Amino acid sequence: MKPVWIVDDDRSIRWVFEKALTRENIAYKTFSSAPEALEALEDQQPQIVVSDIRMPGNSGLTLLEKLKQHYPNLPVIIMTAYSDLESAVSAFQGGAYEYLPKPFDVDHAIELIRRAINESTDLENTIIDECLTPEILGQAPAMQEVFRAIGRLSQSTATVLITGESGTGKELVARALHRHSQRANKPFIAINTAAIPKELLESELFGHERGAFTGANTLRKGRFEQAEGGTLFLDEIGDMPSDLQTRLLRVLSDGHYYRVGGQAPIQSHVRIIAATHQNLEQRVNDGLFREDLYHRLNVIRIRIPSLHDRRDDIPLLARYFLQKSARELQVETKRFTDSAMAFLKNLPWRGNVRQLENLCHWVSVMAPGVSVDTADLPEDIKTISANDSNEKDINGTTNWQNALKHEVTSSLAQGEQRILNRLVTDFERILIEQALIHTAGKKIEAAHLLGWGRNTLTRKIQELGLEEDKSTNSGA
Structure with missing residues (x-):
């Protein structure tokens, strides 16, 4: 691993870092000035x-600027005294990873x-050549299953049905299937069957002869013909009109089709990959999709996780999308703080x-600094209710741990102090209250259910200022 560079004219600061980094087995180099570090940058x-x-001589901000010119993704931590707070803001605007106020806690600095x-390290592993189409990213077990399926199908020409919610990346999977197949040097043609009006979809798929209908002034090749020898991706197949379902079935069965208005059959050597966010089995049961x-389509199925x-x-x-946006917009690559990332991980998506x-x-365009905190997120993201944030498990029961996690994340992001006291009190x-409701106000029973003695329950009621109504007193 490349070393950590410490740049400070104060020998005692360098000494503290040398001892701490040695203890943590982290490789390092120290420099007493910015020019010294910049000189070393020529070959290290x-x-x-x-x-x-x-x-x-040169300040840390000057060093930051020059480092970012050479290595835009290099994390630079700026050390600053309290009186340099305005400079710290400038450091963030210049692309600093974080700032470390002096005097600092050594353990915090190492952390x-x-x-x-x-x-x-993670960013280095996810940087992708701009000239290449990126592979699908994912380390979750469910995504590993998708990757394995793509690998197994690399030598196959079988029809594939990809299912998953909207926005999960079904077309990316289809493109990966094509790219890793023996048809990779042939066309990949995609069409969203839900986005094209019914009266135009037939011509889009199969093409038309000149004069086939009003406005058909020239012969037009359809998507099947354009994809000859390659792959045709039919997105949102569940919305295909019934009469076109029949024509598609005929192509899959007979291996040929006709242009609209055409008399001569055209042989098809196209691999079909279809995708839908709908439950096709239910649509079959409802008579909306041909069984x-x-x-025919459900030969091999790949399910994309939400x-x-x-x-x-x-x-x-x-990280990948922030890097991609930064390249496209030609701006500094931004990053989410730990609290913002924790907040994002708890959203329903x-x-x-x-x-x-x-x-x-949006963040790459609108967020004010390089380090993006929860407060910098768009309002529609921040105002999503905790009840929408995966608080229900697959059985529909409340997942209170996720609700608590969301509450803690939100409170930390807002800078709240003494969170534990408030949450324990609320808890x-x-x-x-719920135990007393359950026992119709009988304290002894409520205390037993909670695992307390009656005196403990009475004391807690007094401490919390809970009013004892008649039903509560009746159980005393």
């Missing part, structure tokens, strides 16, 4: 840089360095990966 590269903001090392076509089912992938995806990508693009109040 650090993992991260920790630099003082005020030094003789900050370790976090920067981990994030920079025979369903079985983003809320792969929450551990959110940091990886967010009904728009799935597409919603996360859109958020990252005990709810327990007591």
Whole structure:
């Protein structure tokens, strides 16, 4: 691993870092000035840089600017005294990873360095050549199953049905299937069957002859013909009109089709990959989708997990999308703070990966600094109710641990102090109130259910200021 660079004209500060980093088995190099570090940069590269903001000659901000010119994704931690707070703001605007106020706690400094090392390592592993189409990102077990399926199908020409919620990346999976198949050097053609009016969809798919209908002034090749030898991706197949379902079934069965208005059959050598966010089995039962076509399409099925089912992938995806947006917009790559990332991981993500990508693009444009906290997120994200944030499990019961996690994350993001006292008080109040309701106000029974003695319950009621109504007294 590349070393951590410490840049400070104060010998005692360098000595503290040398001892602490040695103890933590973290490689390091120390420099007494910015020019010295910049000279070393000509033939060396650090993992991260920790630099003082005020030094003789070039300042830490100048060093930050030059480091970012050479290595835009290099984390730079700026050390600053309290009186340099305005300079610290400038440091963030210049792309600093974090600032470390002096005097600092050594353990906190090491923790900050370790976090920067981990994030920079992860970022290096997710940087993708801009000239290549990115593979699908994901480390969650459910996504590993998708990757394995793509690998197994690499030598197959079988029809594939991809299912999953809107925004989960079904087209990305279809493109990956094509890219890793023997048809990779042939066309990949995609069409969203729900986005094209019914009267135009037939011509879009199969093409038309000149004069086939009013306005058909020239022969037009359809998507099947354009995809010849390659892959045709039919997105939102569940919305295909019934008469076109019949024509598609005929192509899959007979291997040929006719242009609209055409008389000569055209042989088809196209692999079909279909996708839908709908329950096709239910649509078959409802008479909205042909059962025979369903079985033709459902040869191999790949299910794409929702983003809320792969929450551990959110940091990886967010880093990639922030990096992608920064390249497209030619701006500094931004990053989410730990509290903002914790907040994002607890959102419901009904728009799935597409919603996360859109958020990252918004952040790259609108967030004021490089470090993006919860307060910098758009209002529609911040105001999502905790009740919407995955508080219900698959059986519909309340998942109070997630609700508590959301409450803690939100309170920390707002800078609240003494969170534990407030939450414990609220927790005990709810327990007591519900226990008394359950026992019709009988304290002895309520105390027994809570695992307390009667005197403890009475004391808690007094401490919490709970009013004892008649029903409560009647059980005393």
